[in-house]
Structures are given as structure tokens and as C-alpha cells.
Amino acid sequence: MSKVPLSILKAQEAVALRQQRKASVASIFVAFLVVALVMLILALVLLPSWIKEETVMVSYQMPVTMNEELQEKTFSQVRSKPSAPSSAMTKVIAANTSSPMAIPVPETEFTEPSLDFGTGDDFGAGWGSGSGDGTGGGGTTFFNQTVTAERVVYVIDYSASMKGDRDRLMRKELTKSVEQVKVGMQFQMIFFAGPSWVAASEVNMAKGNRSAVVSLQGEEYDWKGGKGAHNWSPSGKKQKAEWLPASPSTRNEALKLVKDTRLIYGTNWENPLDMAIAMEPPPQMIFFMTDGVVGGDMVALAKRIGHRAKTKGITINTVAMMEPRAAAAMKELAKRTGGQFSMVEKNGKVRVMKLD
DSSP states (O other): OOOOOHHHHHHHHHHHHHHHHHHHHHHHHHHHHHHHHHHHHHHHHHHHHHSOOOOOOOOBOOOHHHHHHHHHHHHHSOSOOOOOOOGGGOOOOBOSOOOSSOOOOOOOOOOOOOOOTTTSTTTTTOSOBSSSSSBSSEEEEETTEEEEESEEEEEEEOBGGGTTHHHHHHHHHHHHHHHTOOBTBEEEEEEESSSEEETTOEEEEOTTSSEEEEEETTEEEEEEEOSSSSOEEEESSOOOOOOEEOOHHHHHHHHHHHHHOOOBSOOOSHHHHHHHHTOSSOOSEEEEEESOOOSSOHHHHHHHHHHHHHHTTOEEEEEEESOGGGHHHHHHHHHHHTOOEEEEOTTSOEEEEOOO
């Protein structure tokens, strides 16, 4: 075997080294390509989760129609500034406008706000009711009878038989009752004997006590009497009783009439009670006081009057002034109308009687 020259061996070694380097470079390049490809794949998978989505900001605006409704309601109310409304009054509607701050939209259902004073959460149950003392009406007392009403009529016996202790006690008790009538109430006084008249009227009894003329503010009303003291009736047009608004001045005028009105002849219950029942609007309470008896069946008379009052929702409280013979009729009249009955004894003691 021939021997290979050393130069040829070195040349072959140099070629092998160059090939080895090329293979290494190719391997490294391929590795970089593989790594880059892997990173690209990972980027495509993970990049969407890394990208921060731009938040669309939402603001809220009430529709123009609701604003117009609220303005209309506001102008229809008393022009006073209410306190800050509660959170329950906020109702929002999403719009497409942008805002620098995101506002979460709660899913809670809210009711429509109410602008009526006294009905919302912030204003309580209301501002009171009725007139008078703010508790549903005014009130007063009469011969131990306590009532609450807005419209009260006194039908009071000013007949000649009241002379003496009865007269003094009646005027004292009527004065006290009228003084208690509160501002905001309405009241009236109807006095009677044979004829009946609205307090402040002038009564002229004819000679022989068989007729009378009642006059008030230029108007005259004729009355005719029959046999005895009880058979009286209006002749021609009837006098109408009008409501008086309770005030310091009207009370003072009424108190003067209670003191100065004189007693006259006769006794008739039905006419003055009919005058009171006919008032418009109807009274809520009638105080009826008498010391006398009338002819005929008084209990039957009380039933008829009571029926007329009840159909109008009128309550009649009755007082028998030192006359036990009137007790049965007075009790019947009060019972039929849901009222009270007081018996005044001869010594002046007052007892509110049971109606059962």
C-alpha cells in the first residue's frame, strides 16, 4: 500500500472542518427558526387576552318627555322648595354618549317618583286633614256632650217657660260651647219658641200671641199660631239659615246674641229642626235643647224628624232641660241619629243617659 501524502490529509481535514461548521450554523439557524415559529404561534394564541379592551363609557340622561312631565307637575304644586329627594326617585336610562367614568347600571327596579306633597317617603303621611284643629275637624262640648265636627248648628229653646234657672244655665252652657268653636269650623244658631228664627233676627210678636214677624237684613218672614202654644207654622216664604265661618269676630257676635236675645211665647220643635236639616251643606252635628213638651205624640214626632236627619247623615244630640216628660222623645231622637242625650235635673246636675 502506498503512503498518502501529508498535504492531502491536511486538505481533507480542512474540508471536513468547513463542512462541520456549515452543519453547525445550519443547525443553529434551524433552531432559531423553530423558536421563532413557536413564539409566533404563542403570540397569536395569547396576544388577544393581553390586549386591554377599550371600555366604552356610558352616561345617563332622562328623556325630554319625562322632564316636561316633571315640570308640569312641579308648577301644579305649591311653589315651595322640597327637601332633597330620596334615592328611590332616581330613574336612569342608558345613552350612547361617552364619559370619562364608567357607571355601573344596577338591575334594581325603581317605581316612578311622586311629586305630590305628603305622599312620598321623604314627606311622611301628609300635612294633616280637615279643618279646625287639624285632626279631621273642630270640636266643642255642650252639656257634657263632646263632639268633633266641622259644621255645627245649635237649635235652642228661647221660649218664655225657660225663665229663671233654666234660662241662666242655658245661656251659660251655650256661651261656653260657642267659645270652644275653633277657627276653621262653620256654625250657626237657630232659636225657637212658637216661631223659629236665625240668631240675629228681630222677632215681633203680635198682640194676643197668634202671629209674629221675623225680620233680618230687610227680609221679613211671617209666622202664624193656632190654638195653644205649640201650633205654629211659617206663612209664606221660609227663612234659610246660612253657615257662619268661625272666627274671633263671628264668635263674639254670637256670644252677644246668646246674652241679649229675649224669651218669647210658644214652643214648637219641628220647625227649627227642619230649618237646621235644610241647611246646605247639611250640618254634621245639631245640638237640640228644650225645656218643653209639645202636643200630640212626641215620640212619633221624634221618629219623623230623626228619619229626615238620618237620610242626610246628620247627628242630633239632645238635651232635656229640667223636663222629665220630654226625656223619652229626646232619647228617641238621639238614638235614631246616632247622637247623645243629656238630662238636666232641677238642681242643675247633668247626666249623659244611655240610649240602649
